[in-house]
Amino acid sequence: MSKLKEFTASTARPLPVILMADVSGSMSTNGKIDTLNAAVKDMLETFAREDDSRAEIHVGIVTFGQGGARVHQPLQPAARTQWQPMTASGGTPLGGALQVVTGLLEDRQQVPSRAYRPALVLVSDGQPTDAWEEPLKHLLGSERASKATRFALGIGEDADKGMLQSFLAQADARVFEAHEARQVRQFFRWVTMSVTARSRSSNPNSVAVVEPTALDELDF
Amino acid sequence: MHTHYFGASVKGPFHHAERRPNEDAWLGVRGDFGTLVVVSDGLGSRPQARRGSRMACLAVRDAVRHWAAAENAPMGHLVRLVELLWRLRITPASPEDCAATCLFALVRPPGQLVVAGLGDGMVAVRVEGEPARWVLGRRGDAFSNETAALGAARGPGAWSVQSFDTRERPVAAVLATDGISDDLLENRVDGFVSWLLETFAPLEPGARWRELSRELRDWPTPQHLDDKTLAVVWSQPRDERDTP
Numbered sequence: 001m002s003k004l005k006e007f008t009a010s011t012a013r014p015l016p017v018i019l020m021a022d023v024s025g026s027m028s029t030n031g032k033i034d035t036l037n038a039a040v041k042d043m044l045e046t047f048a049r050e051d052d053s054r055a056e057i058h059v060g061i062v063t064f065g066q067g068g069a070r071v072h073q074p075l076q077p078a079a080r081t082q083w084q085p086m087t088a089s090g091g092t093p094l095g096g097a098l099q100v101v102t103g104l105l106e107d108r109q110q111v112p113s114r115a116y117r118p119a120l121v122l123v124s125d126g127q128p129t130d131a132w133e134e135p136l137k138h139l140l141g142s143e144r145a146s147k148a149t150r151f152a153l154g155i156g157e158d159a160d161k162g163m164l165q166s167f168l169a170q171a172d173a174r175v176f177e178a179h180e181a182r183q184v185r186q187f188f189r190w191v192t193m194s195v196t197a198r199s200r201s202s203n204p205n206s207v208a209v210v211e212p213t214a215l216d217e218l219d220f
Numbered sequence: 221m222h223t224h225y226f227g228a229s230v231k232g233p234f235h236h237a238e239r240r241p242n243e244d245a246w247l248g249v250r251g252d253f254g255t256l257v258v259v260s261d262g263l264g265s266r267p268q269a270r271r272g273s274r275m276a277c278l279a280v281r282d283a284v285r286h287w288a289a290a291e292n293a294p295m296g297h298l299v300r301l302v303e304l305l306w307r308l309r310i311t312p313a314s315p316e317d318c319a320a321t322c323l324f325a326l327v328r329p330p331g332q333l334v335v336a337g338l339g340d341g342m343v344a345v346r347v348e349g350e351p352a353r354w355v356l357g358r359r360g361d362a363f364s365n366e367t368a369a370l371g372a373a374r375g376p377g378a379w380s381v382q383s384f385d386t387r388e389r390p391v392a393a394v395l396a397t398d399g400i401s402d403d404l405l406e407n408r409v410d411g412f413v414s415w416l417l418e419t420f421a422p423l424e425p426g427a428r429w430r431e432l433s434r435e436l437r438d439w440p441t442p443q444h445l446d447d448k449t450l451a452v453v454w455s456q457p458r459d460e461r462d463t464p
Contacts, residue, residue, distance in 0.1 A: 002435055002438060002440065003415055003419075004415075004435055004438075004439070004440055005440040006408065006411065006415075007404060007405055007408040007409075007411055007412040007415065008403045008404060008405065008439070008440050008441050009403045009404075009405060009441050010440070010441070010442070011441075011442060012441065012442045012443035012444075013402065013403075013443075054234070054443060054445050055443070056442075056443065113358075113363065114402040114403070115363055116363055117363045118363070144363070147363060
């Protein structure tokens, strides 16, 4: 066996996907949290099955609700993730979640420089209940976290579209709005397809290749 | 001191699958200026990446010839020359279409090592009595496949240059494109440099190239797909055998 193995990484380059999930009390109404759980579980299962890949897809989940922001699933290969459904209660401490995620993306132990550009997914159904503007400014101004490809989903009429658009920080980037369970699943299918398309491409740092406007044409 | 060099470049599995050429290049050359090695990685998304990397190697060679002929010429002149000569060599293609990283090491008589780099990859240097260190090419705040490059940089300030006064001490420099450096364990760079010199330096050139190419083709990191290019230059006292 070549001695080269002693000097080289034994794992593929990671493609980190970080989900920031609103688990406030309002998410417990109208089956929203159940729909979100099912969609995220599907996404994880697809990532775990992905074997035609240039990158190893890693997934981390940060929730914000009762008790503040917390790491629900640490960043790790999707294939090794033991899915635990999220439960919803409490407020919407988005600012805390943005701080947790910025710290995670800036941590070279958790997201090494050999990783491909991360994907950051924000899902919320309401107004933040803490100070989120400064933490968002910090994320968008940070060296590494700012490079993440960002996706945003607003669930229901009360979602703060302005905040979600600020998170995307691009005038032409689209905030997805879901008013029924099918649209939540569509959004996560789009995220899944975009990430797996990247992981298979010659340059996994390229941005989503699936046009979001084609969502309605996809067979769900 | 006596200087030697070797290198190899292999097409990665992705370009094999896509029936595309190796878009990396390397060059080793000896002259009045000393001994020079160059590696270059044509950026994957660019249509003339292969041309860009090959022209980068030739541009460095030409630039070093001019620069070394002028006494005490500033390092800044050298990297400006590389950029200009590269642009001339790729003409009429556009710099954007040919964008390529560029790393080189020059061992100058009577005892100076100059290393310079634009973009990702690795330049590791070992001066006798000290462990090898990764001195240039770190990714910093970027992620994999994000890099500065000829044709994509923002002026000569994007280059990194270091000079080592080696006097009579043996020195070695190892250059690698990101297909190698992204998978190298940073705390094993010294071991990697030692392994390269101990394993390949004693071989005859033909066998050395074949063995090194085989190692690069059989790269152990799972799901690796990039082209891989490596170049090594080292000096040693003249009265010793050609092994470090």
